[in-house]
Amino acid sequence: MILFALVAFSFALAPIAGWLGGRSSPLVAAIPALLFAGFAAMLPAFGGPGELGETHRWIPSLGIEASLRLDGLSLLFALLISGIGTAVFLYASSYLKGYERLARFYVVLTLFMGSMIGAVLADDLVLLVVFWELTSLTSFLLIGFSPEEAASRRSAQQGFLVTVAGGLAMLAGVILLGNVAGTYSISGIVERGEMVAAHPLAPAIVALIAAGAFAKSAQAPLHSWLANAMVAPTPVSAFLHSATMVKLGVYLLARLSPVFEGSALWVTLLTGFGAATMLVGAVLALRATDLKRVLAYSTIVSLGTLVLLIGIPGETSSMAVVTFLIVHALYKACLFLVAGIVDHETGTRDSSALGGLRHTMPVTAAVALLGALSMAGLPPFIGFAAKELVYETSLTASASWLVVGVALIANAVMVVVAGIVAIRCFTGDMTSTPRTPHDPDAAMLGGPIVLALLGVVFGVAPWLVGANLILPAASAIAGEPVDYTLSLWHGFTPMLALSLATFILGIAVFRRWDGVRAALGRIRQIDEWGPDRFYDRIMDGLQSLARRQTRLIQSGSLRGYVGYTLSVTAIAITASFLLRGGVALPSFTEILQPDLALVVLLAVSALAVTGARNFVSGIAAAGMVGFTVALVFLFQGAPDLAFTQFSVEALAIVILLAIVGRLPFRERDYRTRRERLRDGIIAAGTGLTATLVLLSVLAQPFDGRLSDFFREASVPEAHGRNLVNVIIVDFRALDTLGEITVLALAAIAAAAVISGLRRATKGTRP
Amino acid sequence: MNSLILRTTSRAVLPAALLFSVYVLLRGHNEPGGGFVGGLIAAAGIAVHALPRGRDALMALLRMSPKTIIGIGLVLGLAAGLPALLMAEPFLTHQWAFPGGVALSTTLVFDVGVYLAVVGSVLTFLSYYLEN
Numbered sequence: 001m002i003l004f005a006l007v008a009f010s011f012a013l014a015p016i017a018g019w020l021g022g023r024s025s026p027l028v029a030a031i032p033a034l035l036f037a038g039f040a041a042m043l044p045a046f047g048g049p050g051e052l053g054e055t056h057r058w059i060p061s062l063g064i065e066a067s068l069r070l071d072g073l074s075l076l077f078a079l080l081i082s083g084i085g086t087a088v089f090l091y092a093s094s095y096l097k098g099y100e101r102l103a104r105f106y107v108v109l110t111l112f113m114g115s116m117i118g119a120v121l122a123d124d125l126v127l128l129v130v131f132w133e134l135t136s137l138t139s140f141l142l143i144g145f146s147p148e149e150a151a152s153r154r155s156a157q158q159g160f161l162v163t164v165a166g167g168l169a170m171l172a173g174v175i176l177l178g179n180v181a182g183t184y185s186i187s188g189i190v191e192r193g194e195m196v197a198a199h200p201l202a203p204a205i206v207a208l209i210a211a212g213a214f215a216k217s218a219q220a221p222l223h224s225w226l227a228n229a230m231v232a233p234t235p236v237s238a239f240l241h242s243a244t245m246v247k248l249g250v251y252l253l254a255r256l257s258p259v260f261e262g263s264a265l266w267v268t269l270l271t272g273f274g275a276a277t278m279l280v281g282a283v284l285a286l287r288a289t290d291l292k293r294v295l296a297y298s299t300i301v302s303l304g305t306l307v308l309l310i311g312i313p314g315e316t317s318s319m320a321v322v323t324f325l326i327v328h329a330l331y332k333a334c335l336f337l338v339a340g341i342v343d344h345e346t347g348t349r350d351s352s353a354l355g356g357l358r359h360t361m362p363v364t365a366a367v368a369l370l371g372a373l374s375m376a377g378l379p380p381f382i383g384f385a386a387k388e389l390v391y392e393t394s395l396t397a398s399a400s401w402l403v404v405g406v407a408l409i410a411n412a413v414m415v416v417v418a419g420i421v422a423i424r425c426f427t428g429d430m431t432s433t434p435r436t437p438h439d440p441d442a443a444m445l446g447g448p449i450v451l452a453l454l455g456v457v458f459g460v461a462p463w464l465v466g467a468n469l470i471l472p473a474a475s476a477i478a479g480e481p482v483d484y485t486l487s488l489w490h491g492f493t494p495m496l497a498l499s500l501a502t503f504i505l506g507i508a509v510f511r512r513w514d515g516v517r518a519a520l521g522r523i524r525q526i527d528e529w530g531p532d533r534f535y536d537r538i539m540d541g542l543q544s545l546a547r548r549q550t551r552l553i554q555s556g557s558l559r560g561y562v563g564y565t566l567s568v569t570a571i572a573i574t575a576s577f578l579l580r581g582g583v584a585l586p587s588f589t590e591i592l593q594p595d596l597a598l599v600v601l602l603a604v605s606a607l608a609v610t611g612a613r614n615f616v617s618g619i620a621a622a623g624m625v626g627f628t629v630a631l632v633f634l635f636q637g638a639p640d641l642a643f644t645q646f647s648v649e650a651l652a653i654v655i656l657l658a659i660v661g662r663l664p665f666r667e668r669d670y671r672t673r674r675e676r677l678r679d680g681i682i683a684a685g686t687g688l689t690a691t692l693v694l695l696s697v698l699a700q701p702f703d704g705r706l707s708d709f710f711r712e713a714s715v716p717e718a719h720g721r722n723l724v725n726v727i728i729v730d731f732r733a734l735d736t737l738g739e740i741t742v743l744a745l746a747a748i749a750a751a752a753v754i755s756g757l758r759r760a761t762k763g764t765r766p
Numbered sequence: 767m768n769s770l771i772l773r774t775t776s777r778a779v780l781p782a783a784l785l786f787s788v789y790v791l792l793r794g795h796n797e798p799g800g801g802f803v804g805g806l807i808a809a810a811g812i813a814v815h816a817l818p819r820g821r822d823a824l825m826a827l828l829r830m831s832p833k834t835i836i837g838i839g840l841v842l843g844l845a846a847g848l849p850a851l852l853m854a855e856p857f858l859t860h861q862w863a864f865p866g867g868v869a870l871s872t873t874l875v876f877d878v879g880v881y882l883a884v885v886g887s888v889l890t891f892l893s894y895y896l897e898n
Binding site (some may be wrong): 057058060066639644647648650651718719725726729730734737741748758 | 790809817839840844851854856858877879888892895
């Protein structure tokens with residue numbers, strides 16, 4: 001119950017977050033802080049259980065459960081999400097002061113946090129997918145925070161389409177995985193890991209799930225959306241697009257790693273795409289000048305590193321994944337928030353135009369330096385331990401020279417980026433900026449300071465996180481207990497030599513950064529042939545296809561639409577009759593004998609509709625048809641149906657009366673003789689088809705199982721004697737919920753269309 | 767549409783329709799009726815009231831936007847399914863209680879949700895055709 005309560009808590013508090021945040025109150029940070037405290041209490045170090053599982057019934061008929069499970073890995077993620085969330089909530093209360101739509105911002109941010117926590121706690125794959133997609137949706141709303149700007153809209157749409165398309169692939173993989181394993185429970189699947197990995201469908205599962213994870217975690221070539229997502233306000237970039245959401249793909253891969261780590265395809269996909277992403281991110285990071293973009297590309301490098309590490313089997317690799325994950329979340333969130341401060345205070349975040357800020361913003365400069373040193377992986381920061389682990393893992397990989405080479409380049413670029421953010425902007429001569437900078441208030445500095453200090457504290461005292469956070473999480477990834485002592489000093493090892501080489505390479509590139517950036521910037525092909533342009537081409541193609549098919553089908557004439565719809569239906573049904581051996585006719589003695597008077601009335605009123613000369617008589621005749629059908633229902637023993645039909649007809653007449661007042665009383669029939677013939681054929685053909693369908697249905701023996709069930713179960717199970725209503729509100733209540741939702745959407749959509757039409761015609765009417 | 771006949775008859779039709787619609791809603795579980803039909807009847811009654819009087823009269827009668835009524839209906843429909851989750855049963859498994867022989871259930875909450883969603887939808891659509 002406690003896990004369920006924690007997830008529900010973050011969703012339920014969204015309105016309060018909106019209220020507090022909308023008034024820019026720093027108290028809003030209490031919401032993530034409470035969650036953080038709740039999860040911290042789960043740590044064994046504080047007397048918590050460390051592991052916990054609970055299951056609630058959800059869709060038992062499909063074997064889907066609302067089961068939540070807390071273990072080392074999910075606890076680590078939950079702490080990162082709520083902890084960095086606290087820093088970000090506090091920061092935004094000052095950073096976004098005075099913005100419009102602030103309440104909405106905080107509501108969505110809180111919903112995002114709840115979805116994230118739900119996703120990492122979910123033990124059921126379907127539940128995980130639901131929360132996963134919710135994070136995509138909230139990310140869309142947050143990237144599109146300024147919908148007036150075209151770049152904001154495009155980026156929001158791009159991020160959404162890429163992650164959701166990946167999510168669809170993942171859903172397919174999840175369903176396959178559930179069928180193969182016989183359960184959707186992640187822990188159950190991990191237990192049956194060998195059986196699942198040996199199944200002939202395993203390669204398809206691996207490919208589909210990897211596609212979803214790669215899209216979410218911005219692996220090349222699906223990385224462009226992440227860089228473009230930087231149009232979002234900086235707190236969003238720090239929270240969603242560096243520290244938490246983009247790690248969800250990494251999380252899922254880590255979760256399933258015990259199952260698939262023996263699969264050659266898994267290893268190839270993860271190491272291949274991971275390494276490619278590291279290189280792509282590295283090149284792009286060196287080309288950019290916008291601080292946020294530089295950081296975003298370095299995030300892509302880090303995500304590639306994480307995917308690569310998961311692809312390499314072994315205990316060390318699990319340790320490396322977890323340590324690197326923590327380190328990255330700490331320093332990247334810190335540096336993003338610093339970049340936001342710089343932007344906020346100076347009015348620009350173009351790193352090539354900034355310098356000497358340490359004179360005016362000494363505290364910010366110190367924070368930036370601490371964060372950057374951890375990013376560069378210098379001792380005694382925990383970043384150093386993480387980098388050593390990355391090298392240690394890389395050395396165990398197959399084709400290790402290649403992996404180590406890629407890791408060396410990636411880590412050297414980290415050094416460069418750290419230099420750009422902390423040294424380039426804060427040292428040297430003061431440059432003139434649009435605004436006069438000074439250190440911001442405590443709300444904006446508090447989070448970055450804590451995050452930066454943690455990087456040092458965890459480095460000096462690695463036992464603080466080692467046994468409490470890292471080992472349990474690494475054990476979850478490895479699928480067995482991991483024993484490893486985290487420390488900064490390992491003696492003279494190949495890793496130390498590689499670290500040294502990293503700094504030398506990194507510093508060398510940083511000193512020539514202007515030249516390197518210019519040289520890389522001249523490679524036009526990256527802009528012209530990169531995946532971002534490819535995305536535009538796909539979208540343009542989609543638009544032109546839509547335009548073409550609209551021109552083809554959408555004539556704008558209501559009569560045309562009705563004609564198409566009826567003809568296609570009639571032809572399709574007739575075709576299937578012909579293909580499936582013709583129409584079956586019932587023995588006519590079995591057909592219920594309706595009142596002859598009703599049949600005549602029905603026929604006459606139907607004919608009257610076709611002969612109606614104006615709207616009013618048409619409406620009246622159509623109403624006659626409806627009322628007569630209701631009478632048929634009534635006499636055939638379906639009083640509920642008759643009742644509803646009567647009400648619908650009455651209401652329809654009232655509404656038509658309202659509309660008819662706005663239409664010309666007498667519409668001239670402008671159709672040519674030929675067109676009238678065509679319409680007549682369509683009408684007669686459709687009527688004939690419908691009759692044949694009904695006759696065929698009646699020719700089938702009646703299967704009474706369902707109606708028997710409802711008749712027997714209605715009173716004891718649903719306490720109601722009216723079968724129709726009991727089915728609507730009880731047995732098939734979920735369908736009804738869907739139907740009233742559709743009804744509501746239809747009404748709102750129709751209202752939008754009508755009000756649009758009225759606005760458009762207002763100018764032309766007196 | 768400002769006809770004297772409609773204006774006069776609607777004065778009687780509106781309360782009768784609303785009362786009847788609630789009656790139909792409540793009896794629906796055992797006799798012909800239910801939230802859907804009830805909603806249609808109520809919507810027809812309100813429509814007859816609003817047709818001769820215009821949109822402002824409709825808004826004055828409802829005291830809220832018809833879209834809000836749709837929202838309340840959908841929320842009630844959703845909320846009716848939640849108690850089942852607390853009882854560790856699938857979503858929308860209806861819960862019953864019989865204090866003193868009176869049958870109370872989440873079914874009724876659900877049916878009221880359907881009723882309001884229907885009323886709101888019809889009136890949302892209709893409101894754009896009313897004169898001001």
